[in-house]
Amino acid sequence: MYVKICGLRDRATALHAIREGADAVGVVMSEGSPRNATREEAKAVVTAAHSFDRHIDAVLVVRRIHAADAAQLAVDLGFDVLQLHGEYTQSDFESAAVIHPRIWRAASLVTTPDLRFGEYSEERLLVDSPDPGSGRPWDLKGVSSAHLGDSWLLAGGLSPENVASAIAEAQPDGVDVSSGVEIAPGQKSLERITQFIRAARSASSN
Numbered sequence: 001m002y003v004k005i006c007g008l009r010d011r012a013t014a015l016h017a018i019r020e021g022a023d024a025v026g027v028v029m030s031e032g033s034p035r036n037a038t039r040e041e042a043k044a045v046v047t048a049a050h051s052f053d054r055h056i057d058a059v060l061v062v063r064r065i066h067a068a069d070a071a072q073l074a075v076d077l078g079f080d081v082l083q084l085h086g087e088y089t090q091s092d093f094e095s096a097a098v099i100h101p102r103i104w105r106a107a108s109l110v111t112t113p114d115l116r117f118g119e120y121s122e123e124r125l126l127v128d129s130p131d132p133g134s135g136r137p138w139d140l141k142g143v144s145s146a147h148l149g150d151s152w153l154l155a156g157g158l159s160p161e162n163v164a165s166a167i168a169e170a171q172p173d174g175v176d177v178s179s180g181v182e183i184a185p186g187q188k189s190l191e192r193i194t195q196f197i198r199a200a201r202s203a204s205s206n
């Protein structure tokens, strides 16, 4: 089970998440988000991710900024992956892919019911709530790999308390969390990060 902890803005929290077993750390650069990171904060998380012997994906998460600009920003800041969230088109993905080799697509089944992995040649699909970063759970009924395809992550309202049942119900390849490991919007809890990673790992080994 691939685990991504999203919305990080400092080195210490990123190091903690990775030491506890995270496979990826996400940085949100999106105006209006309580997790909107500066370039310096983003670089601190990328540097932390790249200080480990095992490979960790440092993921830049953006929404409503020009896809090619976002891809250039991801290259400039050293991110391994660019995650384009929401209303991007296939042509946006194509223009980003010319600049950055690894692009993930994040979208909601509520707004895009026909969502399937690979439609935009993305490396991974992240299936999220219609309101990304809100921490609000959404209805997982009917969500499955049979519908979504080969490589997808589940996100949206996950927490240490519900991740095991969400994995059992939706059978994703990985999980992504932000609000569920916070004590207030934008403020991560080291303890909840540890609890989330342990719960996700033990659910997937059952």
Ligand SMILES: O=C(O)c1ccccc1NCC(=O)[C@H](O)[C@H](O)COP(=O)(O)O
Pocket: 006, 007, 026, 028, 030, 033, 034, 035, 061, 062, 063, 085, 128, 129, 131, 132, 133, 134, 135, 136, 155, 156, 157, 158, 176, 177, 178, 179, 180
């Ligand atoms: O987290 C945000 O504020 C955000 C803002 C704009 C675009 C995407 C954003 N988050 C995307 C993520 O990858 C979150 O981890 C994902 O939506 C899950 O969020 P949550 O329900 O808070 O766990």
